[in-house]
Amino acid sequence: MLFLLSSGIAPVIGQTTRSTSLDQKVVELKEARSLAALCAQEPQIKECQFAIGEWKPVELERAKMEAPACFDQCMLDVFGFYKDPDTSREIPAVRTKDFDGAAPSRGFEVTFYPVAIRLLRYEGCAGCALIYQYPTKVTARINGQSFGLPILARGGYYVPSGLRRAILASPSSQLTFDARTTEGQFTVNISSKALQAYAEMLRLLNYDKVL
């Protein structure tokens, strides 16, 4: 009887002690193809335990009531749930751009999701093709700290927990991305408004409780 009881409790104890950060599960995240699918497979991951996502539908619906919902895409530098016109999924994001006002057809577009960003360089002109370029290496710099962002997909990069922590600690700081492309090295400046909107998204979805 004692043996049965102890063998029944052991996995529960094991689960709490095996709680890991998503940083250690980036390969598994790629393989699972979505954070929601990974959280269903490995609920002991800290982000899955504490943060809100599609794996916590009731909490997510409550969170959606506190942010605007927009079809296709929301305004720049504003946190909102945008509705994917194809799938009708409501995805939290902050979209921002960094471009030279003298040449607005060239610049960078960054979309922040809770644990990933989409970053691309765009270049176009009248009579030219609009060309996107996806950096082959991205390093984030904030408050003297730098973080390498692993590549998840074409134009998609993982946001490590250290960077999320630094942004939550000081959302009005200057965040830059050093982006290396086949055309050269570029620095992408993120506006403080966009960064504050990203911090707001992280807080609403309880990512501040993960750290």
Added chain:
Amino acid sequence: MKTFLRSLCAAAVLGGSALPASAQIGNPSVSSTSAVQNVFCEKNLRATVTRVSKTVLPSGYSDLKDVQLNSDFRYPSNDLPFSQAMAMNDPVTGQSVAVLDQNFIPGGSKVFSSWGRHGITIGGYWFYRTGGGFSTPIGTFIPFEADILWISDGSSFLVIKGCNGRFTVTKEIAEALRNYPAGKNGYIRFSTEGTGSAILSEIGKDTVAAWKKVYANWTPEAPPKVESLGF
């Protein structure tokens, strides 16, 4: 002439991403001995509808420029680089990868080719000059589209039939182009609509090198979406 060139360029770009359903790379039923369905070449004018899945690229192409084909014929994009592999995002047919090549006599005839993952396009124009001496010389441009293509493949060669300058890429063709000896110029032969002659044309060594990227061996699989990975 410029308009013609632009439309040719646009058609070639479309050829780079057009994909008949039954001719996907990796489809074992497609070989040189079986008929290849070409949706562009319906000789009998029956009304047909062919549904084709949009293509997607795997993440291995993240180093390439991703050309967004969002300018229609009124605003042609005529600045696409030659002899360089490019990813392309066609709003109608989906994502593809292709390399453009041109071979020409300055001020004269030109052969233009687009080597797409799923389709090849070959066209151009011949330039004829008449008159001169005491009369005013007159130059005439005659556009052409290839309909038969010869590609060297090791100790043998492939004879590929298409029409309207378009050829569907099969697994066998992709393999021949991928394995083409790199580091030097390549050669193709083609004949044009209504003629029996087989013209020899050179392909630049950079285009030959880009074939290795365009026709790289991979199984079609939709890459994960960034928004799904991040939320």
